Amino acid sequence: MSTLPIWQFDVLLLILVVLFAVVALSIRNLMGAAVVFGAYSFMMCLIWAGMGAVDVAFTEAAVGAGVSTVFVVSTLYNTGATVQPRTGGLAFKLFIGVVVTIAGAFLLSALPDFPEWGASDSPVNAKVAPYYILNTIADSHVPNVVTSVLADYRGFDTLLETTVVFIACIAIYSILRVDKAKLEAGEPAAAPVPRYDPGDSLIVRQASRFMVPFMQLFALYVIAHGHYSPGGGFQGGVILGASLILLAISFDLKSLLRQWSEKTLMLLVAAGVFLYAAVGLACMFMGGNYLDYGFLDSILPGEQDMARSHGILLVEIGVGITVMFSMIAIHINLASNGRFDRGL
Amino acid sequence: MEKLIANFNYVIVVILMMIGLWSMLAQKNLIKKCIGMAIFQTGIILFFISIGAKDNALIPILTEAANHTYPVSDVSKVANPLTQILMLTAIVVGVATLGVALALAQKIYQQHSSFDEDEILENERK
Secondary structure (H helix, E strand, O other): OOOOOHHHHHHHHHHHHHHHHEEEEEOOOOHHHHHHHHHHHHHHHHHEEEEEOOHHHHHHHHHHHHHHHHHHHHHEEEEEEOOOOOOOHHHHHHHHHHHHHHHHHHHHHHHHHHHOOOOOHHHHOOHHHHHHHHHHHHHHHOOEHHHHHHHHHHHHHHHHHHHHHHHHHHHHHHHHHHHHHHHHHOOOOOOOOOOOOHHHHHHHHHHHHHHHHHHHHHHHHHHHOOOOOOHHHHHHHHHHHHHHHHHHOOOOOOHHHOOOOOOHHHHHHHHHHHHHHHHHHHHOOOOOOOOOOHHHOOOOOOOHHHHHHHHHHHHHHHHHHHHHHHHHHHHHHHHOOOOOOOOO | OHHHHHOHHHHHHHHHHHHHHHHHOOOOHHHHHHHHHHHHHHHHHHHHHHHHHHOOOOOOOOOOOOOOOOOOHHHHHHHHHHHHHHHHHHHHHHHHHHHHHHHHHHHHHHHHOOEEEEHHHHHHHO
């Protein structure tokens, strides 16, 4: 049949994804829900890889299946509320179900107007995107089109997205961080004491001690090689952050905070955004527009096109620094309840 | 019906979004609400990736090994990079916002020692 979807394998995965979503929302063990949600993210990442979105799949594997699961687990660990009590209100749930079904039916009724799955002449694929594919090599010598669009053609977009991560980090600080002086003056009772200390396990400790250097080396490769292969500042930053989060989990928060004090973490989160913005300003001083790396050719090696390639690398490093340290800062806040003393 | 099969991924997008929305509205547990929010978000990301996918296309990395010539002769053989970068940044921003949501939930738990909406409201009324 000619009208069958092009990716049969994807159809199977899409059905699995819906199943995982339903399971993640219906089981009452919240720890289990977090883990199933991690599996859901991983299935999603397979689907995206199948559709040719390797960079997105890479990011989802590092972020969705990795770090966000850790965030949920550390929140649960901290509060001790790992099981959702059985609640009534079935009528309310059914009512919302009906409302949502009607909304979904309206959305589905627009379905026949959509271009077919995989049509290469749809408006999305035919208007602006071909420009990027055709000109990336001539403009900046970056074969990975995603990287050149991310940091060069749409650099403003990425600058502000990085700022959003920075702001989210500040927001979490202002929500959770507890003042030390207040803490000693007798703040409300501390969070329930964790029952299990993973730092006790010799196997976990030795395995993570062995793995962390390789993770960090790989992350640096991902950032540096993002021009030629899937990867870049976001993915590399998340992996670097995850390597230090692994250390914090397998040893304890104290040993992580001895290396990276709270102040250093916050300064570095800001430094990444600053590096990105400063590169843009430098372009202005050299006579170009904001974030127009081509004008950096007199201080960076190579001609104008290579200067753009190097400018992309600088910007990606800035993104990597911000993402890495904001992930660590968010984890520490969530895992220690803003006390920065002990936690998952 | 044929249209429905050919656009199967859009059906899944709608289903995922509605599951997420249902969870945000109907579930009483704050953590479940956060997970529902994340599922809603992945539904939207799946939508963007689907509209950027092309039949028989390669990944948007132009290499000699993949028999690409410079400049690329056939754009329809390379997947759309634009929708991909929009979603790449959205994922990272998504995890940051999930962190904020979890931080708020944790703060609420400190005050009311419960994640359940009804119990929290009851505590508030007292």
